[in-house]
Amino acid sequence: MSAPQSAISPRREEDFPEWYQQVVRAADLAENSEVRGCMVIKPWGYGIWENIQRYLDARFKETGHSNAYFPLLIPLSYLEKEAQHAEGFATECAVVTHHRLEAQKQPDGTTKMIPTGELAEPYVIRPTSETIIGAAFARWVESYRDLPLLINQWANVMRWEMRPRLFLRTAEFLWQEGHTAHETAEEAMEETKLMHKVYETFLRDFLAVPVIAGEKTARERFPGALNTFTVEAMVQDRKAIQAGTSHFLGQNFSKAAGIEFLGRENKKQLAWTTSWGVSTRTIGTLIMAHADDDGVILPPRVAPQQIVILPVTPKPDTREAVIDSCEALARTLRSQTYAGEPIRVHVDKRDLPGGARNWEWIKKGVPLRVEIGPRDIENRTVMVGRRDLGAKAKEAMPKEDFIQNVEDILSQAQANLLDRALTLRNEHTKKLETFDEFKAFFTPKNAEKPEIHGGFALMHWAGTSEDEDKLSAEFKTTIRCIPLGDEYVEEGKCFFTGKPSSRRVVFAKSY
């Protein structure tokens, strides 16, 4: 009878991880499958991914990259070529050891399939493709004239994670991985930074998620990389999430794979390589950054549908006129653009109780809901609900005004989400000086049932990887990055070792 306080239970402050799972379910984004750790991405969730792909793919092409595709299976020996890399991924690899099945009739009449045909050399299902792409690059590169080689692939990869969570950490996930080879270290570093910048812009402008861009410490680096650049977002439980990484691989992988070329001085040289990736994890980031206790809130730019029109049909005799009016409005809106693309509009004509249908779209996070009923047709008005202003927000406006201003309204919704996320991050980012302050910041007040606490701590740091281990063991905090901006540069003293430090780093708990 009476509607619950909020559509999602528990609410964020009650149990954030459970809230997250319920939001994913309520919005019909994805579900756990029968395959351990692997999810089924449902149309609404996949629609988000398609938009992410479309945006990023355009940026990659603009910056000179081409798409290609490499095998899912990697010869085991390839993974052994780069020692650090091999160790980094060793504990999470699925291994293919057989290539055929034999049907065996059981006494009870059933059939069992027995793997036979053992492979001489097992294959590993790619956890990432540096090694096999490196082998291809070695074949493709002979001269400095073949460089730079700028390749991206859209693919699935598999990492046998211990504790999977929808979107955030699944055994199989979708991503793009860029792989490039260059003549000089400078060029490769420039590429690494360029793609890092692309990711930062993507998160901010497209997903409305502000990020701190920075460099990883040695402890947090990609296995085999000389440098890893990251973009770190803060989500609503104040934890950090790594939303994209760009790696400067130096000559490690060229050495391992033999990516050699004849240089301008007729000398054999090793190429300098990079790799960079963004995964379906960004969908989890998006949810945790923006969703509220009534479900997902999608920034318009990434929403599969930006506007859903809901015909209000109280009486059968006006139903057809209302639907016609909705369809006409949809056509008008679709002929307009937002952020350079035709506006995506859906008319939900399903014969469902109006309230239930409305709530479905609230939980899915569609940016604008537009209701049109018989009275609106008479008055030439529409009821507009902006999801970013809350589930209940609803405003009547003349239809012509809405059509005139729809692009602005979408822009405002997009900007509002970014502002809100930025405000949250600023509120929970603190410059701290002492170990005691650090400890207080990262210690929950209620140890039994830890409340949402902490955030980003900007600390002076001059410690070692072992010191990072200690802090990680005691507080579950890690250095998320050494941020790039000038605002982090200042003289001070490391809070842990007391040694002099010339810039602050970002400490946080993370996903």
Place this chain on the structure above:
RNA sequence: CGGGCUGUGGCUCAGCCUGGUAGAGCGCUUCGUUCGGGACGAAGAGGUCGUGGGUUCGAAUCCCGCCAGCCCGACCA
């Protein structure tokens, strides 16, 4: 991989201790009444109780093995 817990209609779960052969709420279908609104009533569909074995006249319930999932650790995009 260690420690704890759990597997029962689509979903959430009760029943298990004290064995007698399956229940609720939500969801779904149909009909009616409502309806600018996450409505109400009635009727109905839907379950080899994770799996294999054992004990028993009889097992969702007791015992053993296996599998899967969840939570807490270690690992991670």
